[in-house]
Amino acid sequence: MNRSIIITAAITGSGDTADKTPHLPITPAEIARDAIEVAKAGAAIAHIHVRDPQTGAPSRKLALYQEVVERIREADTDVVINLTTGMGGDLYLGPDDNPLELGVETDLVGQIERQAHIETLLPEICSLDCGSFNYPAGNYVYVSTPDMLRLGAKRLLNLDVKPELEVFDLGHIWFAKQMMQEGLLKAPPLFQVCMGVRWGAEASTQNFQTMVANLPAEANWAGFGLGAMEMPMVAQAALLGGNVRVGLEDNLFLSRGQLATNAQLVERARNIVELMGASIQTPAQAREQLGLVKQEAKIKAFSGGAALAS
Numbered sequence: 353m354n355r356s357i358i359i360t361a362a363i364t365g366s367g368d369t370a371d372k373t374p375h376l377p378i379t380p381a382e383i384a385r386d387a388i389e390v391a392k393a394g395a396a397i398a399h400i401h402v403r404d405p406q407t408g409a410p411s412r413k414l415a416l417y418q419e420v421v422e423r424i425r426e427a428d429t430d431v432v433i434n435l436t437t438g439m440g441g442d443l444y445l446g447p448d449d450n451p452l453e454l455g456v457e458t459d460l461v462g463q464i465e466r467q468a469h470i471e472t473l474l475p476e477i478c479s480l481d482c483g484s485f486n487y488p489a490g491n492y493v494y495v496s497t498p499d500m501l502r503l504g505a506k507r508l509l510n511l512d513v514k515p516e517l518e519v520f521d522l523g524h525i526w527f528a529k530q531m532m533q534e535g536l537l538k539a540p541p542l543f544q545v546c547m548g549v550r551w552g553a554e555a556s557t558q559n560f561q562t563m564v565a566n567l568p569a570e571a572n573w574a575g576f577g578l579g580a581m582e583m584p585m586v587a588q589a590a591l592l593g594g595n596v597r598v599g600l601e602d603n604l605f606l607s608r609g610q611l612a613t614n615a616q617l618v619e620r621a622r623n624i625v626e627l628m629g630a631s632i633q634t635p636a637q638a639r640e641q642l643g644l645v646k647q648e649a650k651i652k653a654f655s656g657g658a659a660l661a662s
Contacts, residue, residue, distance in 0.1 A: 353629035358595035358638045360397040360544075360574055361390035361618050365601025366439065370408030373604045375613045379405040380416055384423035386614045390599070391431035393618040396638035397477065398424070399434040399516075401601070412439035417469040421649065430635045432644065434477035434516060437504065438494075440466040441481065445491040460495060463504040470513055474647035476639065477542070480504055480515040482524035486551045498527060505536035512645045517543045520552030525566045532568065540570045542642055544597065547585055548578035555581040557588060564592050572642055578602050586621045590628055596621055 363386050364377050377383040380402065387398035402416035403409060421433060440462075444455030470478045481496045508515045515537065517528045531537050545563050548555030553563060555577040567573055574595035577585030582603040586596045598617040606612035606620065622632055639646065 353590065355593075356631045356633045356637065357590055357625045358397060358574065358633045358641070359395045359618055359621055359625075360399055360434065360595070360597040360599075361387070361395040361614055362399040362576070362597055362599035362601035363387055363390070363614055364401050364403060365599075366401050366403075366410035366436075367601065369600070369604060370403065373600070373611045375611055376408075376600050376604075377614070378403050378408045380419035380423065383420045384427070387420070387424050387431055387433075388427050388429045389613075389615045390618045391429050391635065393615040394622040394632050395431065395618045396633050396635045397432040397434050399436065399479070399597070399599070399601070401436045401439070410439060412466070412469070414469050414472060417473060418649070421473045421475065425649075432477060432635045432638055433475040434479070435470060435473065435475045436479045437466045437470060438479055438481050438518070441484075441495045443493045443495045444489070445493065451491070455491070457492075463500040463507070467504060467507060470508070471511060471650070473649045474511065475513060476644040476646055477514045477516050477642075478508065479518050479544070480508070481518045481520075482528045483519075483521065485520055488550045501527065502531065502534070502536060505531050509536060509538060512647065514538070514542055514642060514644055517541060518546055519543055519563065520546045520549050522553070522563065522566055525563065529568060538643070540572050540643065541568060543567055543571050543573040545573060545575035545589075545594070547575060548581050555585060560585065560588055561592065564594065576602050580605075582617070583620060583624060586624050587628070590625050590630060596625065 363383055369376055377386045402411050404411045442459045444457045445451045446453030484495050519525045553559045574597050575585055575589040576597035589596045598621045600614050606616050
């Protein structure tokens with residue numbers, strides 16, 4: 353396999369995992385530290401959520417993103433910054449006789465608010481979840497409508513931030529291609545094929561191949577699997593010509609019963625692709641391949657990230 357592969361590390365995610373492993377980074381300092389450690393281990397891209405430093409619950413506070421991003425940018429280890437915009441789409445419907453009596457867990461805001469930190473911090477990449485779908489909880493729906501997506505894509509085009517098109521099922525790919533036809537996405541598009549997220553596409557070889565076969569021919573893409581399917585999907589993505597993603601957002605274990613760190617998961621993925629004959633890309637190489645624009649934040653509110661430079 354004579355080609356190079358981009359490794360993305362998904363650092364902390366928004367899942368209910370804060371109390372399941374001591375290795376999950378919670379505070380901005382911990383998240384930035386892990387982003388730098390995965391870069392040293394071979395990741396070109398760090399995909400970043402933030403959490404409440406006190407409770408570990410997922411958050412979308414701008415100040416937390418600011419501190420993480422500034423700490424990374426002030427360090428001397430290069431890594432492509434990829435921020436989530438997935439927060440703010442959680443809809444918990446009420447009981448059958450009153451579905452509009454929304455659950456207290458509901459956190460539903462519009463696309464402008466979901467992307468507020470992107471406009472301020474100007475990362476090279478941010479996620480764009482390309483459709484609504486059901487989550488495991490009985491009445492929990494993730495909301496990402498066509499109009500929301502069109503608005504978000506147009507805004508990112510104006511900001512010169514590359515959207516990572518998160519696709520959880522075939523219909524999401526179909527709509528992403530529709531946005532391409534409407535001129536809302538700059539070529540080449542970047543897709544993340546998300547496997548095993550209930551209730552999207554089940555993580556199987558056949559499903560993964562089908563998802564990849566439906567991507568635009570000119571697309572750059574990566575894929576990941578949740579839990580025990582994380583490393584099998586690394587190998588399959590590499591074989592199918594894509595890039596790979598690992599990290600504690602997707603899987604907590606290095607092997608059965610052995611909790612992992614983010615850096616260990618990147619090292620394992622790197623070993624897999626290198627044993628298959630591929631090389632890994634540097635952040636600079638990934639920027640060139642993906643057509644990324646490195647920008648500076650509009651405002652700077654935190655000072656002290658240089659402490660991570662060692």
